[in-house]
Amino acid sequence: GDSVTQMEGPVTLSEEAFLTINCTYTATGYPSLFWYVQYPGEGLQLLLKATKADDKGSNKGFEATYRKETTSFHLEKGSVQVSDSAVYFCALSLYASNTGKLIFGQGTTLQVKP
Amino acid sequence: DARVTQTPRHKVTEMGQEVTMRCQPILGHNTVFWYRQTMMQGLELLAYFRNRAPLDDSGMPKDRFSAEMPDATLATLKIQPSEPRDSAVYFCASERDNYNEQFFGPGTRLTVL
Numbered sequence: 001g002d003s004v005t006q007m008e009g010p011v012t013l014s015e016e017a018f019l020t021i022n023c024t025y026t027a028t029g030y031p032s033l034f035w036y037v038q039y040p041g042e043g044l045q046l047l048l049k050a051t052k053a054d055d056k057g058s059n060k061g062f063e064a065t066y067r068k069e070t071t072s073f074h075l076e077k078g079s080v081q082v083s084d085s086a087v088y089f090c091a092l093s094l095y096a097s098n099t100g101k102l103i104f105g106q107g108t109t110l111q112v113k114p
Numbered sequence: 115d116a117r118v119t120q121t122p123r124h125k126v127t128e129m130g131q132e133v134t135m136r137c138q139p140i141l142g143h144n145t146v147f148w149y150r151q152t153m154m155q156g157l158e159l160l161a162y163f164r165n166r167a168p169l170d171d172s173g174m175p176k177d178r179f180s181a182e183m184p185d186a187t188l189a190t191l192k193i194q195p196s197e198p199r200d201s202a203v204y205f206c207a208s209e210r211d212n213y214n215e216q217f218f219g220p221g222t223r224l225t226v227l
Contacts, residue, residue, distance in 0.1 A: 032214060036218075041220075042220055042221075043118070043205055043207075043218030043219050043220050043221050044157075044205070044207075044216075044218040045218065046215050046216070046217075049214065049215070051214065089157065093214070101147075101159060101162065101170070102147075102159070102216060104156065104157040105156075106156045107156060107157070
């Protein structure tokens with residue numbers, strides 16, 4: 001079945017370090033791919049998305065490129081801040097099938113220390 | 115700033131009691147989702163509606179859970195009777211058709227003793 005696998009956390013970095021959170025997926029169709037972020041005590045917020053192969057999503061200094069050949073959508077940021085500490089979820093949706101359902105990875109906790 | 119609202123934000127109840135959680139989707143969003151988040155299972159989709167019609171509730175325990183949309187501004191998730199294993203954070207999310215982005219509410223943290 002369709003699934004998303006993320007690297008296990010927690011990931012602990014110092015401020016201004018480079019961030020990579022790995023995400024790979026399995027899907028039978030042509031999914032759209034998403035990164036959502038959850039700050040403590042809040043709901044999830046869309047961080048960025050890509051709807052087709054080779055698309056790059058970007059927002060707030062975060063980037064991810066849809067790689068069909070490696071079925072990956074790794075999240076990167078060049079210089080993290082303490083305020084980036086949160087849980088990050090990779091997700092896919094088979095919108096082409098008009099279901100609108102999101103399939104989430106297990107989430108990766110990022111902790112950034114000053 | 116349009117947001118999804120959920121009530122209550124926190125609920126503590128005893129096993130066997132009925133629990134009702136409410137969600138107000140963003141005005142104009144015609145698809146509403148219910149998720150459950152636990153440490154062990156992560157985020158699970160329980161049910162979702164489009165134009166108030168249930169499309170998929172396969173993620174929901176049928177014997178005790180029910181989800182409805184009495185009107186376009188209100189979605190409800192009911193558990194009767196509640197059990198300790200239902201303790202979790204329940205999120206509602208809404209989406210405008212074909213816009214490819216779900217907006218999440220702040221969640222209801224449920225504790226069943």
